[in-house]
Amino acid sequence: MGSLQLVHLTYAGSGKPSAQIVFGPELTTIYGASDTGKTFIVRSVEYMLGGAKLTMVPEAEGYTQILLGLLLPDGSPLTLVRRPGTNSTHLHREDLRDLVHRPADTIVNSVHNARSKNSLSVHLMRAMGLDEVLIRKNEAGGTRSLTLTDLVHLSVVTEDRMIAMPSPVLRTGTATTRTAETSVMRFLLTGEGDPSVDTGPNAGQRRVNRGQINLLDQLVIDLSAKLESDETERELKDRLARVKTAIDAQSTALRAADEGHREAVRERMTHARRLAVLDERMAEVSDLLGRFSLLEDQYRSDLERLVMVNEAGSILGYFRVGTCVFCGADPEHQHPGHSQQEATQLHIAVQAEATKTTALLTDLLPTIADLAREQDENARTWQAVKEDLEALDELIAEAEGQLAPLREGLQELLDARSAVERGLELHVRIAELEDKRSRLHGEGAVPATRPAEYIAARVVNDFDSVLQRTLGSWEVPAVDNSGYDQYNAELRAGGRPRAGRGKGVRSVLHSAFTTSLARFCIERDLPHLGFVVLDSPVVTYRQPVKYIPEDPDVPDVRITSTVVDRFYEDMLAFPGQAVIIENGDPPLGVLSEATTYNFTAADGRPGFLP
Incomplete structure (x- = not known):
């Protein structure tokens, strides 16, 4: 699938020295002291990719243009030029890195509007071959177009969202958009959009489907009878983790x-x-x-x-x-x-x-x-x-x-x-049968009892494997049996949902989710922007503090420097483009291999904006 690549972010203004970050094709790290403009870079990238609002900092006074350089899937350059506080973006089909005076090749709306066909979202989605993708937006089966904002939300993560309680999958957190947000996740993991019209099977096909459903129901009943306990698959996985700990x-x-x-x-x-x-x-x-x-x-x-x-x-x-x-x-x-x-x-x-x-x-x-x-x-x-x-x-x-x-x-x-592993194997087989049964329900054989936008268990398990492999390579403690709970649109790790963990673990889990999703899509040639931008992905604490359920902001495990080092080592092998924003210094090995910027008030470059 086609993907984009970040080339540069530039602030330009008449009589002002340009402020510019040139992104490397693989890993770019921007680190240094606080209040030097690192977070402002992330928010600017999000703003240039269809964001509605950008809070300007005092140092940005006098800058009249924001330029974001991109490489399109076909390798051609594209420069987005937007004035702060406006809703129009000028598109230039060339690489521009200074104050632009020439006319634009195309002028589009910066923020996507469903009633407009002339927006940045439509233009870039068309360039990636995703302009005709539809996603389900409500339980009734209504659909809407996939937008650039849907993808940016899962690729560009600001510092406040990194540690926020809501799931990384949910963009607004409101009930009215939940179906669309989970549908976006399903689309990225499967590469399949939702149909706008579904006439369903004919009467003969429905009879055949009903017969198949009856057979599947009987098989599910037979397999369920072999289960030795009433525990759910998640409970069995938690018990398996405890048994393994006891065995160790x-x-x-x-x-x-x-x-x-x-x-x-x-x-x-x-x-x-x-x-x-x-x-x-x-x-x-x-x-x-x-x-x-x-x-x-x-x-x-x-x-x-x-x-x-x-x-x-x-x-x-x-x-x-x-x-x-x-x-x-x-x-x-x-x-x-x-x-x-x-x-x-x-x-x-x-x-x-x-x-x-x-x-x-x-x-x-x-x-x-x-x-x-x-x-x-x-x-x-x-x-x-x-x-x-x-x-x-x-x-x-x-x-x-x-x-x-x-x-x-x-x-x-x-x-x-x-015994637990046998139970889990039975649950996997039951889930496969239920998935087949759900697809038959979706074809109109009988009223569906399970929402059609759910992802096949096999696909979720594949993604969970990538997520667990990522957390394992980072050596994050107390996050065993990590996975995506599609029924609650939440991440689970260590037997608890992400929202029930401390800020440090929430940050690490959000980072692992974002990078694992990108890795999963890129390695399988599935739709994705092709890059991730992470602001403060690894939060560290000096001492571990006992977890208190009533105060989820308390860090429940110690995130050590080992996690930070393993995180950067893993990002050096990331298959796409990655931009990491952190206060702490990256390991020396990263500094020698990645594109790095050090912002400090003491020496070197003082900050993003002069």
């Missing part, structure tokens, strides 16, 4: 208990291995002590025998010099060295053997003492490890006692989730 909590507790159990088992295995090593060492040391004790006894026995031999030799005179006790020869008749060799040889041998045995015993005794000390220390360590092992056995038993109920509770939650 139970899984976390189970993982913690299981990790504690595994850690205790690992530690017990370590202690068991250590105990086995101690047992082995104690057995080895005990064996060594036994062997060394026998050796000590042998050494002491040898020493005692040597002492006895020495004493016997002294008594018998074996160890003194004189008459040889062996041969009876006197010293003078003995050979040289005979006395030393015969008389003292036995004494020397005994002394040498005693010295050697004493040295061996001296070396052995410290070893035996060290082994005894090691054995005592091992025994104490073994007892401590044994006590730790018994304590770990108790801890493991306690952990196993905790794991069983946690596993049972998790299984119960998983069963509950499966």
Whole structure:
């Protein structure tokens, strides 16, 4: 489908320096201090696209022309020139960016009038191929033409509407325009307008339709009988969200208990291995002590025998010099060295053997003492490890006692989730059958019990998926199960309607709705202006405040800087053109990739209007 592109917004006046913003083809961010004209830019864009009124600011005094440059779907330029406070717009089929003096190619009414065929709305809708689209305007089936204002309302969002209580879908909030406003939403999501005349089927077709309706009714009854509760689809989705939260909590507790159990088992295995090593060492040391004790006894026995031999030799005179006790020869008749060799040889041998045995015993005794000390220390360590092992056995038993109920509770939650998912699947199938039945009703088979302007459940679900994906990529907290409630023309998130949320969440939801609608239409080649202009799309608060139902202006969740960063990252990948107005500075990555304007009274550009 054809779409428009914003090129520039210019304020011009004789003798005045031009005030101009040139929009990038993708993302443009305008940020900076308050009271520098940022919001005035958004209101000016809305005014130039068919707005009825623009409150001028003191800085705009002396500017006599407002220029809005556009690129039409065919790529040709178009400049809209409008004097503040007038209801006529001059169209120039060229790109003009300064005070215009030349005659206009066409002069049209700025504000759409159903009785006029010469309006800006008619001209631009024709350029986009939407000039013959009709939308339903009342319950009786009356229709009117789709207007530019219908589309601008869903693309250009001012700061006050961003946080306002009414639904983003509703433009005026009055009962008389509600049907038309919801019909516009249906047209954007489906690409199908409403017929001006519907003659309905003939009698034969009505009979066939009635038969099909009866069959569908029976199928709906059969499926409804399989529902295990009387909960609505929304209530089931809310319960599913609660069950999933409980499953996450139970899984976390189970993982913690299981990790504690595994850690205790690992530690017990370590202690068991250590105990086995101690047992082995104690057995080895005990064996060594036994062997060394026998050796000590042998050494002491040898020493005692040597002492006895020495004493016997002294008594018998074996160890003194004189008459040889062996041969009876006197010293003078003995050979040289005979006395030393015969008389003292036995004494020397005994002394040498005693010295050697004493040295061996001296070396052995410290070893035996060290082994005894090691054995005592091992025994104490073994007892401590044994006590730790018994304590770990108790801890493991306690952990196993905790794991069983946690596993049972998790299984119960998983069963509950499966039951809810089965119920939701039945609701989806019932909705599909009811949608087919509704279409047959709309063809005149029987009086319709459901308004014909409702959107098919499949289409709404597709849009809800885009909206949920957008909020998920922004990491917005507490907005699960977000979606468009077409029966109440409202957004729902986190189990509550948008009107029941705080200002910060209302702002984020409005931004997500507007960008998701544009993304949905652009990606599916459905009708859309092709751009979004968002004033203060992400409102932040320093501290979270508990939600108070009686005071919906209180922020109910904390909108952190993470949401802001993810918002800008997502807008860099936006498939159309986006203009973001915010007080806070965008992330550095955005500043390097987007078209940016910084308004500040301290340095840089002071503001939009000089």
